[in-house]
Amino acid sequence: MTHLQRTLYSIIFLFISVSVFPQTGSFNSFGEDETILYTMNKQVGQFVRRFNMEEDSYGKRLATDDKKYHNNKLREEMLPILFDTYNPRTSGKLKQYFIDDVTDKSNPVFLNFLDKNWYAEVSATFTADGAEVNIILFLTLQEENLGSKWVISNVYYSYFPHLFPHTEDSVHQLYFLHPQSHELDFMNLHRALDDPAHIELYASNYYRPDYLTLFFYQMKMGQLKFKEINSVKFHFFQVKNWYFELSYFNRNDTNSGWLISNLKFVNDEEKKELIKSFKLCAIDK
Amino acid sequence: MNKTAFLLIFAIGLGFATPVFAQDNLSPERKQAIDSLAMEKVRDLSKYISIIGSKDTPWSEANRVIDRAEELFMTGSEIGVSSLVREEINYYGVRDYFERLMRLNYNKVEISWYNIEYVSDLQRQPDGTYVGVITIFQKFKGYDKEGRLIYQDTTKKDITVYVKRKETQIGGRLIGFWDVLLGDIRVKETSK
Numbered sequence: 001m002t003h004l005q006r007t008l009y010s011i012i013f014l015f016i017s018v019s020v021f022p023q024t025g026s027f028n029s030f031g032e033d034e035t036i037l038y039t040m041n042k043q044v045g046q047f048v049r050r051f052n053m054e055e056d057s058y059g060k061r062l063a064t065d066d067k068k069y070h071n072n073k074l075r076e077e078m079l080p081i082l083f084d085t086y087n088p089r090t091s092g093k094l095k096q097y098f099i100d101d102v103t104d105k106s107n108p109v110f111l112n113f114l115d116k117n118w119y120a121e122v123s124a125t126f127t128a129d130g131a132e133v134n135i136i137l138f139l140t141l142q143e144e145n146l147g148s149k150w151v152i153s154n155v156y157y158s159y160f161p162h163l164f165p166h167t168e169d170s171v172h173q174l175y176f177l178h179p180q181s182h183e184l185d186f187m188n189l190h191r192a193l194d195d196p197a198h199i200e201l202y203a204s205n206y207y208r209p210d211y212l213t214l215f216f217y218q219m220k221m222g223q224l225k226f227k228e229i230n231s232v233k234f235h236f237f238q239v240k241n242w243y244f245e246l247s248y249f250n251r252n253d254t255n256s257g258w259l260i261s262n263l264k265f266v267n268d269e270e271k272k273e274l275i276k277s278f279k280l281c282a283i284d285k
Numbered sequence: 286m287n288k289t290a291f292l293l294i295f296a297i298g299l300g301f302a303t304p305v306f307a308q309d310n311l312s313p314e315r316k317q318a319i320d321s322l323a324m325e326k327v328r329d330l331s332k333y334i335s336i337i338g339s340k341d342t343p344w345s346e347a348n349r350v351i352d353r354a355e356e357l358f359m360t361g362s363e364i365g366v367s368s369l370v371r372e373e374i375n376y377y378g379v380r381d382y383f384e385r386l387m388r389l390n391y392n393k394v395e396i397s398w399y400n401i402e403y404v405s406d407l408q409r410q411p412d413g414t415y416v417g418v419i420t421i422f423q424k425f426k427g428y429d430k431e432g433r434l435i436y437q438d439t440t441k442k443d444i445t446v447y448v449k450r451k452e453t454q455i456g457g458r459l460i461g462f463w464d465v466l467l468g469d470i471r472v473k474e475t476s477k
């Protein structure tokens with residue numbers, strides 16, 4: 001996207017802000033950097049409110065009976081500005097199809113804080129045996145008692161899949177306990193237990209390792225130590241047939257703050273697979 | 286908690302006082318009143334930061350203000366600071382953060398605030414306490430002995446706000462009020 005296009009978007013934002021939401025006070029009185037701070041999606045919640053058209057240009061909540069509240073026409077104008085306009089993946093026709101879908105008159109889509117199927121991804125540095133390693137934690141919101149809380153739903157640590165490499169069926173056929181093992185007091189079980197490299201092959205074909213438990217174990221044993229958080233982003237799956245990612249852009253530009261950094265058209269099956277990696281250990285009620 | 290803040294909280298509490306104290310859902314009007322209350326605390330904090338950071342503030346006065354500022358926070362709150370050159374977050378206790386601000390090695394310090402305050406929705410945590418985040422922006426300038434500007438930054442401060450319904454007994458009657466306390470703060474330098 002060219003500088004001219006970005007400037008145009010800023011002007012559009014200001015136009016939406018000033019002309020559509022007339023307020024006391026004026027953007028004219030802002031310095032350039034103040035305009036940037038106003039247009040920036042300062043919180044994830046602000047992104048959501050703007051996505052839904054639930055606040056005015058000053059970040060003040062619109063009353064639900066306000067004509068502008070959830071106004072689809074205004075959303076059509078606002079939504080393009082909620083994308084990272086520097087990124088070709090979030091520009092172009094796909095973006096417009098997405099906007100058309102979420103602002104569909106007969107079935108508009110709005111985001112809600114307590115929606116299922118939006119996840120946080122926290123990339124963090126840990127130390128393992130003195131060496132720094134990158135681990136990704138996935139979190140999801142869970143309702144509990146009077147409110148809700150973020151819970152760790154899964155983890156990705158490149159070391160864990162190495163412990164459980166993908167094995168062909170032919171390999172599975174080499175490692176098993178025959179069906180009469182019980183008659184021998186499982187005397188052959190030692191073959192499994194003396195060979196930890198293949199031990200998981202003695203479990204069900206449907207067995208899938210729980211990396212989150214491994215992670216907790218390593219933390220409890222002091223084998224992994226937390227150092228610092230590097231970045232945070234969010235994954236949204238609430239919109240039918242769509243997935244989008246939200247990232248924070250710290251730049252001196254009106255296209256800054258929490259913006260859509262990736263957008264994909266995904267069918268339900270693909271979506272299920274993607275969600276699996278985020279929520280493997282989150283328990284649905 | 287300073288007297289004005291307490292009176293304000295109490296006054297709003299009285300305004301809302303109802304015979305039944307369970308407040309599961311907040312009406313938009315009540316939310317707005319709580320937002321104002323939370324903003325009041327954040328403005329107090331901004332004012333205290335400016336006083337503590339100012340080189341014109343005598344040491345004893347700055348310490349007194351630090352005491353007041355500390356009272357705005359929940360015990361154990363932390364301030365996590367990162368900058369453009371150092372993305373790693375440094376964590377400070379509230380008192381430690383203010384004391385470092387007081388000791389900054391500049392001859393003159395200017396702290397100003399943008400007229401932008403963003404207040405999130407209040408969400409309830411499992412124990413029923415409401416949690417929100419207020420975002421404000423601060424401009425900092427540090428000058429040397431010759432009056433030259435040697436450092437400046439703009440920081441985004443995301444401030445946790447806890448809002449809890451509490452009760453107090455006055456003249457044998459239980460009166461409910463909203464208690465507002467600040468929590469962890471994330472301080473992030475914005476792009477130059």
